[in-house]
Amino acid sequence: MNTTIVAPATYPAESAIGIIRISGPETFAIIEKIFSFKSQSINFENVKSHSAHLGFIKDKNILIDKVLLTIFRSPFSYTGENMAEISCHGNPFIINKIIDILIKNGCKIAEPGEFTKRAFLNGKMDLSEAESVADIVSSKNEISLNLALKQLTGQEKNLITNLREKIISVISLIETDLDFSDSVENIEMEKIKNLLYETIKEIEKLINYTDEGIMLKHGIKLVITGKPNVGKSSLLNVLLKKEKAIVTHIPGTTRDIIEDTVTIEGLPFKIYDTAGIRKPKGLIEKIGIKKTKDAIKKSDLILFMIDGSKKINKEDIKIFSEIKKKNFLIVVNKLDLKLIYDEKKLMDIFKIDKNRLSFISALKNKGINDLTKMIKNIIINSNNFISPEEIVISNLRHKTSLKNAVKFLKKAIENLNSYEIAVVNIKIAADFLDKIIGKIVDENILDNIFKNFCIGK
Ligand SMILES: Nc1nc2c(ncn2[C@@H]2O[C@H](COP(=O)(O)OP(=O)(O)O)[C@@H](O)[C@H]2O)c(=O)[nH]1
Ligand SMILES: [Mg+2]
Incomplete structure (x- = not known):
């Protein structure tokens, strides 16, 4: 690697400091041209590796910024090459300006991941470490x-x-x-x-x-599905503890999939609130329902929701038949209203065990703790789940x-x-x-x- 690369190492937004990274054989030669030490007694010959120095970045004698320069000498650096980090004021305009000056003086802008790629190629880490x-x-x-x-x-x-x-x-x-x-x-x-x-x-x-x-790295995929208006979006909001999805009494309110991440009982989840499955009224709802079916296919766990205050109808049964081969939990919502069926009856109708059935009121925030415990148990008891520590x-x-x-x-x-x-x-x-x-x-x-x-x- 005979080029010397440069890139911003921090996010380009107004912040306390911004960091620019430089790596390659010409690092010190290039920096010497644009940086002057605040202390007159220091020069590039006598700076030690892993030392930081206050100084000024100048472009043809015009002051650009007062910065802190950190020096890493090969092979004791992230990439294994000579490296420097310039900590300047966290203004994207200044950061870009300094990078421009470095490029003018011989640096090349780094590709994504190029610092880590060099670290791998120079034997500083193996490939699995680099990927991590x-x-x-x-x-x-x-x-x-x-x-x-x-x-x-x-x-x-x-x-x-x-x-x-x-x-x-x-x-x-x-x-x-x-x-x-x-x-x-x-x-x-x-x-x-x-x-x-x-x-x-x-x-x-x-x-x-x-x-x-x-699965744990990307979040366990939890899909909430059911007929329109049973309370899916309300449950999403309760689980997220924020008003993410629009909730109305109008069936078909949610048309696109709404997605967010949340930790439930210590496990990372990606929750998907979906359009209720029914005969679509219009093109947008039709696409929404198709997306719902795709989400069901890719899910790790499905919460199939019914409205406990209403009679189970053909639509509920049809949706259930589509999800029952997957890992699922039946969530009976609207516990605050008069429920039509008791637990036994529901176990009978859906031919399921007790541990697949949960009663909640998303509106009144009731039964949610029991639900999250059931979710955790189902995940842990399926696919020979082992403790994340062992993975x-x-x-x-x-x-x-x-x-x-x-x-x-x-x-x-x-x-x-x-x-x-x-x-x-x-x-x-x-x-x-x-x-x-x-x-x-x-x-x-x-x-x-x-x-x-x-x-x-
Ligand atoms: N009584 C009662 N109403 C609820 C409950 N959960 C949701 N709702 C109401 O049911 C309607 C539909 O809710 P929503 O979350 O939009 O259902 P979705 O279409 O399945 O997403 C709204 O008017 C909610 O306020 C509940 O636990 N009890
Ligand atoms: Mg909804």
């Missing part, structure tokens, strides 16, 4: 932040490295066996097979956890690589009668693990990962 940086910046809840931090601190790397070593040890076992035995029958076929099965099992366990990790991987790209590794390990087992073929397959499986941590680098994967970063990271 974007997750940390975008985390919106405690659980996803913890998942990202685990990745950043190398927990995932260690796990993958251990698995890889296990796989490689099988190869050497096969190879030494081949060397020392005269006939193929002498080879410890059973031992090798068991080792491979054991490794597959371990990876599959990780894959299962990964699904949960991905290490929460990245789709990694999951795909793990699945491929399993596929080739299985191929190896199928081909154990021909050791050459088995070894080739085992090696491919090991390569897939290497791709996760970036031991094997694929340019396309790199571009894909870093293009999703923000500029300056």
Whole structure:
């Protein structure tokens, strides 16, 4: 990397300070041209790494700003290169001006994620650690932040490295066996097979956890659905503790999907309030209902709501038939009015257990605590939910690589009668693990990962 890059590291809005980052071989040479130390006794030859200095940015002797300059010398910096950070006054106009001057003096504007990409290419972090940086910046809840931090601190790397070593040890076992035995029958076929099965099992366990990790990272998708006017938007507002959706007595008020994030009983959720499903009156409602059906498909949990003060009709039954194959809870709303059915009757009508049924009044804020507890229990009791502390991987790209590794390990087992073929397959499986941590680098994967970063990271 022979260019020197620059980018704003803070959000361009009026704020106390704004930070500009510079990295690359010419960092100090370029800064020397535009920065003068406040203290006359300091110059670039004698500044230490990780030291901060007050001074002035000038453009051809015109003062631009008084700033704090922090110096990081290679290799002890984020990217591993010579780096500097200029903390100026947090005015986007000043920040842009300083960046312009730096560019005039030889810097190149950084691509999204280029600092982290350089950190990876210079061996400062492995690929899974680099990826976690974007997750940390975008985390919106405690659980996803913890998942990202685990990745950043190398927990995932260690796990993958251990698995890889296990796989490689099988190869050497096969190879030494081949060397020392005269006939193929002498080879410890059973031992090798068991080792491979054991490794597959371990990876599959990780894959299962990964699904949960991905779900927690992006928020558990909770969809509220039901007929118009049963109180879906009212419930959304209660769960969010704010007036997000418009509530009226007019059926069909919600036409587009309304979405927000919220923590319920310590778990991160993405809640979707949907258009009530019915025969649409008009094009907009029709599109809304189509979106509702798509949301149902992608949901982790559905709250199917009925109006407890009204008779259940064909429309309710039809919607229920569309969601009952998914993970659902039936929410009987308007508990404050006279309810038509009791619990037993409803269990009978919908053929469900008690733990799928909740009574609330969204209007009077009744039964909400019981509902949120039920939501938590359903999530925890489904898909072998494990405690988020145990999850290490929460990245789709990694999951795909793990699945491929399993596929080739299985191929190896199928081909154990021909050791050459088995070894080739085992090696491919090991390569897939290497791709996760970036031991094997694929340019396309790199571009894909870093293009999703923000500029300056
Ligand atoms: N009595 C009573 N009315 C409610 C309750 N929840 C919602 N409503 C009313 O039902 C109507 C429809 O509510 P809304 O949340 O817009 O329903 P949506 O169409 O399903 O989103 C509004 O007039 C609400 O005030 C409740 O628990 N009790
Ligand atoms: Mg609504």
